[in-house]
Amino acid sequence: MTAVSPWNRLTVRRFRGIRRVSLEDLGAFNVLVGANDTGKTSVLEAVFLLSGSGNLTMPIKVQNLRDELVHTLDDLSCLFHECDVTAGIELSATTLTPASSRTLSITAADPDAQSHVVSSHGSNAMSYGPRSPATASPAVSLPTHGALRYDLTMSGNAASSRSRHSGSLTLLKAEQIVRTDASLSETTIPARFLRSRFEHDADAVGDVVVNKKKQELLECLRFVNPRIQDIAVSGSSAFLDVGLARMLPITMFGSGMVRACSTIAHCVLGRDRILLVDEVSSGLHYAARSRLLRALLHFSTQAGLQMFVTTHSLGVLQGLQEILDDEEMVDLRDVVACYALRRDHGGQVRAYRYGYEELDHCIRSGIEIR
DSSP: OOOOOOOSSSEEEEETTEEEEEEEEOOOOOOOOSSSTSSHHHHHHHHHHHHHTTTTTTHHHHHHHHTTTOOOOGGGGGGGGGOTSSEEEEEOOOOETTTTEEEEEEEEEOTTTTTOOSSSSSSOOEEESSOOOTTTTOOOOSOOEEEOOOOOEOOSGGGGGGGEEEEEEEEEEEEEEEEGGGGGGGOOOOOOOOOOOOOOHHHHHHHHHTTTOOHHHHHHHHHOOTOEEEEETTTTEEEEEESSSOOGGGGGOOOHHHHHHHHHHHHHTTSSSSSEEETTTTTTTHHHHHHHHHHHHHHHSSSSOEEEEEOOHHHHHHHHHHHHHSSSGGOOOOOOEEEEEOOOSSSOOEEEOOOOOHHHHHHHTTTTOO
């Protein structure tokens, strides 16, 4: 897989409850904290949309991630700030080495604005976690018409490297029609979104076994539970060996272990360049949080995988501070960034960045940053 440079800056405009917010000096491992309704999950979704710019059905998949089905263009209106579809969404990101940028604009458009029909169902290049009844088939019935227009601009160091791509997703009865520049599909960055709720992805674990990466998965899982001796897949279930007379279904170990296993399995497979994890510590005992963080930090630095995670847990921040405080982990201090999202008196979301030194000071001083 071709390596993709990590993003250094992300700007989100007019997306869901966010009018405008910028995350500066992104690291390989980025933690988003904040009260409810400050846009943490929305930022993850914005990254997902921008990385999947070549897949024009992504807005539908983003809605599916929240268990919302899409039947009409109006069902996508809550993607737009204050549900105003006349004010387009704009998402942009930059990289430093090499210097490059991408900006994606999504607006409501005339469904007959373009004429070149490429596909009746669009691309499925992006993955968004285990399939479930709500997310398994985003190509649901669309009884009324409407369209989203995409405009993507990409640029690099040289003036000649600037390129523009466009396309539209038309919502018609019983189908989605994608009209697009053929080159738009080449702009997708492999990314994966893991939702906060219970996830069981035996397919990913099975792929790890088939690709002979089981030992790497086991080593990381032992960070979370040292009793684990082996892992196997049968049908649609994964099983763990913890030294008993028989292996036990992974679901017997709780939702936290299930989700940690799915997360680490996708890291081990190395198919994605961006990993988005909503509520990274969900279901985990406090002692296991630091162990999982160590495993994820390993992948974010060794495998070239940029991560964005959300949390409400003080234990996660304390665990992160303890890991980075270890002299053996000094080299990781510059790759971790924490962003506290807060709404000001005008309702504007603002992001406050905490590097290692700021995070260390806040944790030691008992300063609340969540």
